[in-house]
Amino acid sequence: MRLRNKPWAKEMLAQYPQYVIPNPEEYKGKWSEVFGNTNPLHIEVGTGKGQFLVGMAKQNPHINYIGIELYESVIVSALERLIKEELPNLKLLNVNANELEKYFTKNDVARVYLNFSDPWPKTRHEKRRLTYKTFLRSYENILVDGGEIHFKTDNQGLFEYSLMSFSEYGLLLKFLSLDLHKSNFEGNVMTEYEEKFSQRGQRIYRCEVKYLNEK
Template identity: 50%
Template structure:
């Protein structure tokens, strides 16, 4: 969902280069220099307002995290939280998920999260879906061998499409859940803002966990 422009977003981003980078095409293999410690690096593509990635960084100080978001207003909302929290294991990127191999080196990422990505339901927009094969190819390039890709959505059609897409790409599934919040196998779910609201209204959340 596209957010309204925030007049304060651009100045806030400009004021905190230590916390956020804009389309960082010179950072491949250099990301660990942005953190206090060199630790396994995890990436969320499409971080929205940031509830998930902030919670993950807080819960796992032994890992480093990057929130990547295309919308300036959304990444600025995460930045506002990070300015207050100053989590040493969280960095932000204003950038495009279609450019991951420009931002990251081969096998640099230890895990990747796709949470409630735009389903792009029209057939002519298939190539924009973050589980389309061109995106999967980029994830495979930047992720370590056997690193996990975790995908959540409330959209059944997008879930079914993604299940087929990942399978056709030759990925191995660790989890296929048709109802995350009532699945006893899922014990460590960290919800997004949207997920909390949607599930509170009785909506079902789907999840895939797989590796290349």
């Protein structure tokens, strides 16, 4: 993805600490203090411009959401959406997904969303894929027992790889769609990429997997 630099983004992110949490490592194990309640917490790794999580937060006010995005010039668009919507159950973290365990501990998170992640198609980049085994271990270490990953992509190769990775890790497949928009799945909230790809007639692949308590 080619990013358009927004030199003002860093300053704007700093102006809204109520939405973009500064020093998030201080809330590890204590995210209920940030939201002021003990509702379940769902996170999106690679939240992009925030369309998906804003939609989810509006649809599910009884669930807390955190969007995680590394690039300041991208997450600032999610911040702009959040400022307009003023959703109390949605926060943002401008951090690296490689360091999730720095900000969350076991039982902090009930669900992880992975939407249209970078496929990193070259074999030598396999370890960068968000469904690689080291990421799956990291998610397990912050999720509640029986926590879930919900995964969407337009990339067939990444989807096939991810299904194999989930299986090898021992995750239970709960839901699978090879063409989401032609299925009877209800309540789908689209990302920006999803809207663009579906308008072109491209298939959207989706699955839900669950960690087994005994693992």
